[in-house]
Amino acid sequence: MFTPVPSLIGGALIGTAASVLLILNDRVAGISGIVGGLVEPRRGEVGWRLAFVAGLLLGGLVVAWLVPGSVVPRAGVAPTAFIAVAGLLVGFGTRLSGGCTSGHGVCGLSRFSKRSFVAVITFMATGGVAAFFVQHVLTKVVR
Protein backbone atom coordinates (compact mmCIF):
# COMPACT_ATOMS: atom_id res chain seq x y z
CA MET A 1 0.00 0.00 0.00
CA PHE A 2 1.40 3.36 -1.08
CA THR A 3 1.64 5.79 1.86
CA PRO A 4 3.18 9.03 0.55
CA VAL A 5 2.32 11.35 3.46
CA PRO A 6 3.48 9.19 6.41
CA SER A 7 6.55 8.33 4.31
CA LEU A 8 7.45 11.99 3.81
CA ILE A 9 6.81 12.84 7.49
CA GLY A 10 8.78 9.83 8.74
CA GLY A 11 11.54 10.60 6.26
CA ALA A 12 11.73 14.20 7.50
CA LEU A 13 12.15 12.89 11.07
CA ILE A 14 14.95 10.57 9.90
CA GLY A 15 16.68 13.50 8.21
CA THR A 16 16.22 15.68 11.29
CA ALA A 17 17.75 12.97 13.49
CA ALA A 18 20.72 12.70 11.13
CA SER A 19 21.17 16.50 11.35
CA VAL A 20 21.12 16.41 15.16
CA LEU A 21 23.86 13.77 15.21
CA LEU A 22 25.92 15.61 12.60
CA ILE A 23 25.68 19.04 14.21
CA LEU A 24 25.92 18.07 17.89
CA ASN A 25 28.12 14.96 17.66
CA ASP A 26 30.07 15.48 14.40
CA ARG A 27 29.00 12.00 13.38
CA VAL A 28 27.18 10.58 10.37
CA ALA A 29 23.96 8.72 11.19
CA GLY A 30 24.87 5.50 9.42
CA ILE A 31 23.40 2.64 11.41
CA SER A 32 25.73 -0.03 10.00
CA GLY A 33 28.74 2.13 10.91
CA ILE A 34 27.39 2.90 14.37
CA VAL A 35 26.65 -0.77 15.16
CA GLY A 36 29.87 -1.87 13.44
CA GLY A 37 31.79 0.44 15.76
CA LEU A 38 30.36 -1.49 18.70
CA VAL A 39 31.46 -4.78 17.15
CA GLU A 40 34.98 -3.35 16.76
CA PRO A 41 35.11 -0.97 19.73
CA ARG A 42 37.65 1.84 19.92
CA ARG A 43 38.33 4.20 22.80
CA GLY A 44 35.98 7.20 22.89
CA GLU A 45 33.77 5.65 20.22
CA VAL A 46 31.57 3.39 22.35
CA GLY A 47 29.48 5.59 24.65
CA TRP A 48 27.68 7.69 22.05
CA ARG A 49 27.05 4.60 19.93
CA LEU A 50 25.43 2.79 22.86
CA ALA A 51 23.35 5.90 23.62
CA PHE A 52 22.25 6.06 19.97
CA VAL A 53 21.23 2.38 19.88
CA ALA A 54 19.39 2.81 23.20
CA GLY A 55 17.56 5.74 21.57
CA LEU A 56 16.67 3.54 18.59
CA LEU A 57 15.18 0.89 20.88
CA LEU A 58 13.22 3.37 23.02
CA GLY A 59 12.07 5.09 19.82
CA GLY A 60 10.82 1.70 18.62
CA LEU A 61 8.72 1.35 21.77
CA VAL A 62 7.44 4.92 21.46
CA VAL A 63 6.39 4.56 17.82
CA ALA A 64 4.84 1.15 18.49
CA TRP A 65 2.55 2.95 20.94
CA LEU A 66 2.13 6.11 18.84
CA VAL A 67 1.34 4.35 15.56
CA PRO A 68 -0.24 0.94 16.26
CA GLY A 69 0.99 -1.67 13.82
CA SER A 70 4.21 0.16 12.96
CA VAL A 71 6.47 -2.01 15.12
CA VAL A 72 4.95 -5.44 15.72
CA PRO A 73 6.27 -9.01 15.53
CA ARG A 74 6.06 -10.12 11.91
CA ALA A 75 6.51 -13.30 9.94
CA GLY A 76 9.59 -13.19 7.73
CA VAL A 77 9.23 -12.29 4.05
CA ALA A 78 11.49 -15.25 3.20
CA PRO A 79 12.32 -18.64 4.78
CA THR A 80 14.35 -18.24 7.99
CA ALA A 81 17.48 -19.83 6.48
CA PHE A 82 17.42 -17.18 3.75
CA ILE A 83 16.97 -14.45 6.35
CA ALA A 84 20.06 -15.72 8.18
CA VAL A 85 22.14 -15.58 4.98
CA ALA A 86 20.67 -12.14 4.24
CA GLY A 87 21.78 -10.91 7.67
CA LEU A 88 25.34 -12.10 7.03
CA LEU A 89 25.39 -10.35 3.65
CA VAL A 90 24.02 -7.12 5.14
CA GLY A 91 26.51 -7.12 8.03
CA PHE A 92 29.54 -7.89 5.87
CA GLY A 93 28.48 -5.88 2.82
CA THR A 94 27.64 -2.67 4.67
CA ARG A 95 31.00 -2.73 6.47
CA LEU A 96 32.88 -3.43 3.23
CA SER A 97 31.18 -0.60 1.36
CA GLY A 98 31.17 1.70 4.38
CA GLY A 99 27.45 2.35 4.70
CA CYS A 100 23.85 1.23 4.32
CA THR A 101 20.54 2.89 3.47
CA SER A 102 21.08 5.53 6.16
CA GLY A 103 24.82 6.17 5.79
CA HIS A 104 25.10 6.05 1.99
CA GLY A 105 21.42 6.67 1.23
CA VAL A 106 20.31 9.53 3.48
CA CYS A 107 23.63 11.03 4.63
CA GLY A 108 25.84 10.33 1.61
CA LEU A 109 23.32 11.55 -0.95
CA SER A 110 22.77 14.69 1.17
CA ARG A 111 26.53 15.38 0.85
CA PHE A 112 26.30 14.75 -2.93
CA SER A 113 28.93 12.03 -2.45
CA LYS A 114 29.78 10.20 -5.67
CA ARG A 115 30.72 7.09 -3.70
CA SER A 116 27.37 7.04 -1.96
CA PHE A 117 25.55 7.61 -5.24
CA VAL A 118 27.27 4.55 -6.74
CA ALA A 119 26.57 2.53 -3.58
CA VAL A 120 22.86 3.43 -3.60
CA ILE A 121 22.43 2.56 -7.30
CA THR A 122 24.25 -0.73 -6.67
CA PHE A 123 22.30 -1.86 -3.61
CA MET A 124 18.98 -0.82 -5.14
CA ALA A 125 19.80 -2.91 -8.23
CA THR A 126 20.92 -6.05 -6.41
CA GLY A 127 18.09 -5.54 -3.91
CA GLY A 128 15.63 -5.59 -6.79
CA VAL A 129 17.17 -8.77 -8.19
CA ALA A 130 17.09 -10.51 -4.79
CA ALA A 131 13.51 -9.43 -4.06
CA PHE A 132 12.37 -10.67 -7.46
CA PHE A 133 14.15 -14.00 -7.01
CA VAL A 134 12.82 -14.62 -3.49
CA GLN A 135 9.28 -13.42 -4.15
CA HIS A 136 8.68 -14.91 -7.60
CA VAL A 137 11.14 -17.76 -8.16
CA LEU A 138 11.91 -19.15 -4.72
CA THR A 139 8.29 -19.14 -3.50
CA LYS A 140 7.30 -21.27 -6.50
CA VAL A 141 10.08 -23.76 -5.81
CA VAL A 142 9.48 -23.98 -2.05
CA ARG A 143 5.71 -24.17 -2.16
Next chain:
Amino acid sequence: MKKLASAFAAGLVLAIGLGISGMTNPEKIIGFLDVAGRWDPSLAFVMAGAIGAHVGAAQWALRARRPVEPSALGLPASTGIDAPLVLGAALFGLGWGTAGFCPGPAVVDLVAPSTAVVTFVAAMIAGMVVFGARGAATYRPSAFNPTKISNAPPSPPPKSM
Protein backbone atom coordinates in the same frame (compact mmCIF):
# COMPACT_ATOMS: atom_id res chain seq x y z
CA MET B 1 27.17 13.69 28.86
CA LYS B 2 25.85 16.21 26.32
CA LYS B 3 27.16 14.02 23.49
CA LEU B 4 25.41 10.99 24.98
CA ALA B 5 22.13 12.90 25.27
CA SER B 6 22.25 14.18 21.68
CA ALA B 7 23.17 10.72 20.33
CA PHE B 8 20.30 9.22 22.34
CA ALA B 9 17.87 11.87 21.04
CA ALA B 10 19.01 11.29 17.46
CA GLY B 11 18.45 7.54 17.79
CA LEU B 12 15.04 8.11 19.36
CA VAL B 13 13.81 10.47 16.62
CA LEU B 14 15.28 8.30 13.88
CA ALA B 15 13.43 5.22 15.14
CA ILE B 16 10.15 7.14 15.37
CA GLY B 17 10.70 8.32 11.79
CA LEU B 18 11.35 4.76 10.62
CA GLY B 19 8.16 3.58 12.33
CA ILE B 20 5.94 6.39 11.00
CA SER B 21 7.28 5.96 7.47
CA GLY B 22 6.53 2.23 7.52
CA MET B 23 10.15 1.23 6.97
CA THR B 24 10.02 -1.06 10.03
CA ASN B 25 7.74 -3.31 7.95
CA PRO B 26 9.89 -5.52 5.66
CA GLU B 27 6.90 -5.95 3.34
CA LYS B 28 7.11 -2.25 2.44
CA ILE B 29 10.79 -2.64 1.57
CA ILE B 30 10.03 -5.65 -0.63
CA GLY B 31 7.07 -3.71 -2.09
CA PHE B 32 9.54 -1.09 -3.30
CA LEU B 33 12.37 -3.36 -4.43
CA ASP B 34 10.19 -5.94 -6.18
CA VAL B 35 8.99 -3.91 -9.15
CA ALA B 36 7.37 -7.04 -10.61
CA GLY B 37 5.00 -7.27 -7.64
CA ARG B 38 2.48 -4.67 -6.50
CA TRP B 39 4.93 -1.81 -6.62
CA ASP B 40 4.92 0.54 -3.62
CA PRO B 41 6.98 3.73 -4.17
CA SER B 42 6.77 4.74 -0.47
CA LEU B 43 10.49 4.15 0.14
CA ALA B 44 11.39 6.79 -2.43
CA PHE B 45 9.22 9.28 -0.52
CA VAL B 46 10.99 8.39 2.73
CA MET B 47 14.35 9.01 1.09
CA ALA B 48 13.12 12.30 -0.37
CA GLY B 49 11.80 13.46 3.01
CA ALA B 50 15.00 12.42 4.78
CA ILE B 51 17.35 14.02 2.27
CA GLY B 52 15.20 17.15 2.17
CA ALA B 53 15.50 17.48 5.95
CA HIS B 54 19.22 16.67 6.04
CA VAL B 55 20.76 18.25 2.96
CA GLY B 56 21.16 21.67 4.58
CA ALA B 57 23.03 20.33 7.60
CA ALA B 58 25.13 17.99 5.45
CA GLN B 59 26.20 20.73 3.05
CA TRP B 60 26.93 23.06 5.93
CA ALA B 61 29.10 20.45 7.66
CA LEU B 62 30.91 19.66 4.44
CA ARG B 63 31.71 23.30 3.79
CA ALA B 64 32.66 24.00 7.38
CA ARG B 65 35.09 21.11 7.55
CA ARG B 66 36.29 20.31 4.06
CA PRO B 67 39.43 22.49 4.10
CA VAL B 68 40.59 20.89 7.34
CA GLU B 69 39.58 17.28 7.35
CA PRO B 70 41.13 15.59 4.30
CA SER B 71 44.62 16.92 4.95
CA ALA B 72 44.34 16.52 8.71
CA LEU B 73 43.55 12.84 8.27
CA GLY B 74 45.91 12.28 5.40
CA LEU B 75 43.11 11.54 3.01
CA PRO B 76 43.11 12.20 -0.70
CA ALA B 77 40.72 14.99 -1.65
CA SER B 78 39.25 13.03 -4.55
CA THR B 79 36.31 10.72 -4.14
CA GLY B 80 37.16 7.37 -5.65
CA ILE B 81 34.87 4.57 -6.70
CA ASP B 82 36.57 1.29 -5.83
CA ALA B 83 35.85 -2.42 -5.81
CA PRO B 84 35.10 -2.77 -2.06
CA LEU B 85 32.50 0.00 -2.34
CA VAL B 86 30.68 -1.65 -5.24
CA LEU B 87 31.09 -5.26 -4.03
CA GLY B 88 30.01 -4.38 -0.50
CA ALA B 89 26.97 -2.46 -1.72
CA ALA B 90 26.05 -5.34 -4.05
CA LEU B 91 26.20 -7.87 -1.20
CA PHE B 92 24.24 -5.56 1.08
CA GLY B 93 21.54 -5.17 -1.58
CA LEU B 94 21.21 -8.94 -2.01
CA GLY B 95 20.59 -9.32 1.73
CA TRP B 96 18.29 -6.30 1.89
CA GLY B 97 16.14 -7.52 -0.99
CA THR B 98 15.97 -11.03 0.47
CA ALA B 99 14.95 -10.20 4.06
CA GLY B 100 13.46 -6.72 3.67
CA PHE B 101 15.64 -5.50 6.52
CA CYS B 102 18.45 -2.98 6.54
CA PRO B 103 20.40 -2.28 9.75
CA GLY B 104 18.30 0.61 11.18
CA PRO B 105 14.80 -0.87 10.93
CA ALA B 106 16.12 -4.28 12.03
CA VAL B 107 17.49 -2.83 15.29
CA VAL B 108 14.25 -0.91 15.90
CA ASP B 109 12.14 -4.02 15.23
CA LEU B 110 14.03 -5.86 17.99
CA VAL B 111 11.57 -4.33 20.48
CA ALA B 112 8.88 -6.51 18.84
CA PRO B 113 10.91 -9.71 18.60
CA SER B 114 10.09 -12.24 15.90
CA THR B 115 12.09 -15.20 14.63
CA ALA B 116 12.81 -13.22 11.48
CA VAL B 117 14.22 -10.07 13.08
CA VAL B 118 16.20 -11.83 15.81
CA THR B 119 17.72 -14.20 13.23
CA PHE B 120 18.52 -11.27 10.97
CA VAL B 121 20.22 -9.10 13.59
CA ALA B 122 22.25 -12.01 15.01
CA ALA B 123 23.46 -12.88 11.51
CA MET B 124 24.13 -9.21 10.69
CA ILE B 125 26.36 -8.86 13.75
CA ALA B 126 28.08 -12.11 12.78
CA GLY B 127 28.71 -10.64 9.33
CA MET B 128 30.25 -7.55 10.93
CA VAL B 129 32.43 -9.74 13.16
CA VAL B 130 33.60 -11.66 10.07
CA PHE B 131 34.45 -8.35 8.43
CA GLY B 132 36.36 -7.20 11.49
CA ALA B 133 38.24 -10.49 11.72
CA ARG B 134 39.78 -10.17 8.28
CA GLY B 135 43.54 -9.65 8.25
CA ALA B 136 45.09 -6.20 8.51
CA ALA B 137 46.56 -6.73 5.03
CA THR B 138 43.11 -6.48 3.46
CA TYR B 139 41.20 -3.32 2.74
CA ARG B 140 39.48 -1.92 5.82
CA PRO B 141 37.23 1.10 5.59
CA SER B 142 37.11 1.02 9.38
CA ALA B 143 40.77 2.07 9.45
CA PHE B 144 39.24 5.50 8.97
CA ASN B 145 36.19 6.20 11.06
CA PRO B 146 33.49 5.96 8.37
CA THR B 147 30.93 7.79 10.46
CA LYS B 148 32.90 11.02 10.38
CA ILE B 149 31.81 13.63 7.86
CA SER B 150 33.82 13.59 4.65
CA ASN B 151 33.27 12.75 1.02
CA ALA B 152 36.78 11.41 0.77
CA PRO B 153 37.14 7.63 0.46
CA PRO B 154 38.38 5.64 3.44
CA SER B 155 42.13 5.64 3.83
CA PRO B 156 44.01 2.68 2.34
CA PRO B 157 45.61 0.24 4.78
CA PRO B 158 49.13 1.12 5.92
CA LYS B 159 51.81 -0.48 3.76
CA SER B 160 53.34 -3.46 5.52
CA MET B 161 57.06 -3.40 6.08
